[in-house]
Amino acid sequence: MADTFASLIEAFKNMGVSKAYGAPVQVGGEEVIPVALVSFGFGGGGEAGPDGASGGGGGGMVLPLGVYRNVGGQVSFRPNTVMALFCLVPVISVVGAAVRKAIRAAKA
Incomplete structure (x- = not known):
């Protein structure tokens, strides 16, 4: 069990900024x-x-947010x-619920 835990610690040391930003690639x-x-x-x-x-147990997710472009x-x-719209869904839901409650309160 100790070997498994040690290997998990080593694997998670490599996670972080290096996984959030990929290696630069030349495209066009x-x-x-x-x-x-x-x-x-x-x-x-x-x-x-x-x-x-x-x-x-464990798990993870990666959401592609976009790219930094360096042109000249x-x-x-x-x-x-697509991912920006996906991330806005919770914000729009909360704003919609707040507006609905405000309208109900104004009617009362």
Whole structure:
């Protein structure tokens, strides 16, 4: 079990900014750097009983947010439109709920 935990620690040391920003790539005469939202987690547990049951699990996700473009020294960010719309869904839902409550309160 200790070897497994040590290997998990080593694997997660490599996660972070290096996984959120990809290696620069030359595309059509311009340099692009892919950008992503990287999230991961894991957990485990055990029971101090006669059978000593234990378990664990983990998971992660990567959402491609867009790319940084470097054209002639000018750097700009170009978002992934589909992912931007996907990320706005919770914001729009909360604003819609707040407006609905405000209208109901104004009518009362």
